[in-house]
Amino acid sequence: KENTIAFSAYSNKTRAYTSGDADISVMKDGSFGVVGYKNSDNNIYLGSTTKATEQVWDETKKAWDYNNENEKKYWPSGSMDFFAYFPYSDNGATFATTKTTDPVMTIKSDDGNQDILFSYIKNRTQTDIVHLYFYHALSKIKSVEIQVAAPDIEVSVSNIEILNSYTKGNIKVDNTGVATYSDGTTPRSLDFSPAKTINSQTAEENRVLFDNDENAYHFATNTTEQ
Secondary structure: OOOEOOEEEEEOOOOOOOOOOOOHHHHHHOEEEEEEEEOOOOEEEEOOOOOOEEEEEEOOOOEEEEOOHHHOOEOOOOOEEEEEEEOOOOOOEEEOOEOOOOOOEEEEEOOOOOOOEEEEEEEEOOOOOEEEEEEEOOEEOOEEEEEOOOOOOEEEEEEEEEEEEEEEEEEEEOOOOOEEEEEEEEEEEEEEEEEEEEEOOOOOOEEEEEEHHHOOEEEEOOOOOO
């Protein structure tokens, strides 16, 4: 049993947390998926190409554990590389047969309003715990405001669309842990009903159309793949 591959998880604070963001408490309420590759032959060893092993938080043990006991694996000889993502889903990610094929991990972003985390840890030899450090894969808009500077002007906004940005698509992680984005399908847009109005004759000069509590997660698409 002591030779079982086991994990811990940490959420990296890459931005100020707001409503909807995934931190470690959010992760413990859900689960994450992880796969592992042997460096001796570069082949997938923990998990499969279509399904990561699901890790759930055991409050009694104060530790992460396999949701399915049958998916546990023991440490092989040599070192391993690990790829993980949150939140877990049976069809939330696919993985290459060997880690020499890019991308190694492809995470589906189908929700359009979901904070997604990923982790890559390399060259781990047998240890009691593999520490997985998760990073935010998607960007988040701090706020969008409107300002009326000219006199006697009233502006009503019923829709905003953020150019060069998508909410749905694929997050692809290569064998060095670098994430890129592809196959974007839905531009980030927000509808306001009723429309948000600002009048230059009032004392109000700026109006926040939405802020980051709206959970406007997105990924930019100005890459060579788009």
